[in-house]
Amino acid sequence: MRLDIKHWEMLNAIDRTGTLRQAADVLGITQSALSHRLAEAERRLGGLLFEREGRRLRQTPSGRSMTQTANQIIPALxxxxxxxxxxxxxxxxxxxxxxxxxxxxxxxxxxxxxxxxxxxxxxxxxxxxxxxxxxxxxxxxxxxxxxxxxxxxxxxxxxxxxxQDELVLVTHPKHKLANKPFIKATDLESEDYLTYSKSAQPGFEYERFIRPSGVVPHLVTVVEVTDAVIELISSNFGVSILSRWAVQSAIKNKTVSAVSLGKETLSLxxxxxxxxxxxxxxxxxxxxxxxxxxxxx
Missing domain, CATH: 3.40.190.10 (Periplasmic binding protein-like II)
Known part of the structure; x- marks a missing residue:
């Protein structure tokens, strides 16, 4: 290995703080000493880790790769x-x-x-x-x-x-779909749909239930925290398809209702x-x- 642990700590600190001065404070050394440490690391590696832009540092592509490794190594240690x-x-x-x-x-x-x-x-x-x-x-x-x-x-x-769990449509208790024995994908066409993920996850509702039907909900809103999704549904701001087990507390408290997806249900x-x-x-x-x-x- 060409670098010592102090060099990896330096890369991690610079990435976390953004400047040499703040990184030096975190490491408990002077800015001058940290500059010498950075120069030493670059000399040992035979290339630049950062490019200087005035007082700021910009990672080189190879420097970014080293920093990503440092961000894995230091927390693990x-x-x-x-x-x-x-x-x-x-x-x-x-x-x-x-x-x-x-x-x-x-x-x-x-x-x-x-x-x-x-x-x-x-x-x-x-x-x-x-x-x-x-x-x-x-x-x-x-x-x-x-x-x-x-x-x-x-x-x-x-x-x-x-x-084994079940994916279910989660609605407000008084929603028009709440009392159905099960729903079809077409039932979502006129609904404001809430989802916690920006991308379709393999094995979940979009791949197995929504996309095969060709249905597009009226409005899709991404709410990245499922607790927030539940709160919005309980205030009748939309519906979502979620794990029955994950939302069972809200179902038990009757703040939301859960409806199966299709006659055969959708396992998870x-x-x-x-x-x-x-x-x-x-x-x-x-x-x-x-x-x-x-x-x-």
């Missing part, structure tokens, strides 16, 4: 040190868990109670930010287990089946995703197995 300290002092293993697509946590307290009894050496931490980019967060080590609907697995990720499988590199006895795999056991019960 920091987490490794934190986990070591936790394990050394408390004899526990920290497993970070996130949820893909939906911001739903009604199940978490009950699962935490089970885990504290059955696996007291495992400490679970919720990573709410993993919802937006679950696979990226998993691959980069920001999260260890992702509870995910649909088919999100990639060649570097293992998928452990957890439970949930899985626990972990890195393929996880050993068979790892805490992440244990959490995944406990999730599957817990949902079956």
């Amino acid at each position: 920091q987490r490794a040190e934190f986990d070591f300290q936790q394990m050394a002092t408390n004899k526990t293993t920290v497993v970070r868990i996130g949820i893909a697509a939906y911001s739903c946590y009604h199940w978490l307290p009950s699962f935490l109670k089970v885990m504290s009894k059955k696996e007291p050496h495992i400490q679970l931490e919720l990573v709410a930010s993993a919802t937006q980019n679950p696979l990226k967060n998993l691959q980069h080590g920001d999260v260890d287990v992702i509870l995910a609907p649909g088919h999100l697995a990639t060649p570097s990720i293992d998928s452990i089946p957890v439970f 499988d949930w899985s626990a995703l972990i890195r393929e590199s996880e050993p068979a006895s790892s805490a992440a795999r244990m959490v995944s197995r406990r999730l599957a056991e817990w949902f079956k019960q």
Whole structure:
């Protein structure tokens, strides 16, 4: 390796702060010392990491690639040190868990109670930010287990089946579609449709229910947080197709209603995703197995 850890820390700090001066403050050194460190890194690599534009720095294409790597390495090392300290002092293993697509946590307290009894050496931490980019967060080590609907697995990720769910149309309780035994895609033609995703996700409603019919809802609005989608529906600002399990608290409280999609319904499988590199006895795999056991019960 041509660079030392201090150089990778430098790249991470510059990217986070945007300037040499602020990066130097973060690292606890002078701006002059950081300038020398940057020059040293570029000399060792044999090329420029940044181009100077007055007082500002602009990443070169190769510098951007190095910075992206630094942004993966430094947080991973920091987490490794934190986990070591936790394990050394408390004899526990920290497993970070996130949820893909939906911001739903009604199940978490009950699962935490089970885990504290059955696996007291495992400490679970919720990573709410993993919802937006679950696979990226998993691959980069920001999260260890992702509870995910649909088919999100990639060649570097293992998928452990957890439970089967159903996609449903979610409406205001007094909406004209709320009391139907099921809906057809054509029922959406005149509706204001709310969605949490800007792109069509494989295995979800657009691919399996809406597109085959050729139907286009009257108005489609992207609301990136599912909690906000539920709030809007409960105020009769539109409808959406969502996981029944993910919105069951709102259904139980009767703030929204749920209607099946078609006579045969539209199933949705949930899985626990972990890195393929996880050993068979790892805490992440244990959490995944406990999730599957817990949902079956």
